[in-house]
Amino acid sequence: MEIAGVPLPRGSMVTPLIASANLDESAFPRADTLDITRSPNRHLSFGLGSHFCLGAPLARLEARIALPALLRRFERLELAVPVEQLSWRPHVALRGVRALPLTVTPTTDAALRSAGT
Ligand code: HEM
Numbered sequence: 001m002e003i004a005g006v007p008l009p010r011g012s013m014v015t016p017l018i019a020s021a022n023l024d025e026s027a028f029p030r031a032d033t034l035d036i037t038r039s040p041n042r043h044l045s046f047g048l049g050s051h052f053c054l055g056a057p058l059a060r061l062e063a064r065i066a067l068p069a070l071l072r073r074f075e076r077l078e079l080a081v082p083v084e085q086l087s088w089r090p091h092v093a094l095r096g097v098r099a100l101p102l103t104v105t106p107t108t109d110a111a112l113r114s115a116g117t
Pocket of ligand 1: 056
């Protein structure tokens with residue numbers, strides 16, 4: 001068979017990349033934009049079907065706790081280097097930076113106290 005013009009001989013091994021599916025413009029308008037309010041959001045980050053990630057509820061809970069805690073602690077987070085200087089780990093499926101240098105502005109104790117945290 002052939003997929004997108006690439007011939008696949010019988011018996012070939014094919015590894016679909018989930019990250020590329022999540023950037024499919026026909027499924028996600030402005031797919032390249034990080035939009036945490038996107039709805040509907042039928043992403044494949046935790047897989048699909050019988051092998052759907054067993055840890056997904058834990059991972060979601062951790063994000064729901066950690067991200068607000070980070071944003072409460074620092075009123076401003078900025079990249080400390082130009083984006084072109086970020087170094088990406090070479091990996092066929094999992095994309096991520098080796099390090100994410102940030103300049104942070106801590107929230108003042110008074111602001112934390114008035115937010116009750
Ligand atoms: C953001 C964090 C995570 C992401 C993006 C993620 C992603 C995935 C994906 C895509 C799969 C499906 C692989 C496949 O189809 O073969 C998977 C499976 C799995 N994940 Fe996660 N995962 C995360 C966190 C976790 C955590 C925290 C745990 C355990 C505490 C976990 C345990 C598992 C297990 C056991 C499977 C295999 C399920 C099966 O094959 O039936 N994952 N994960």
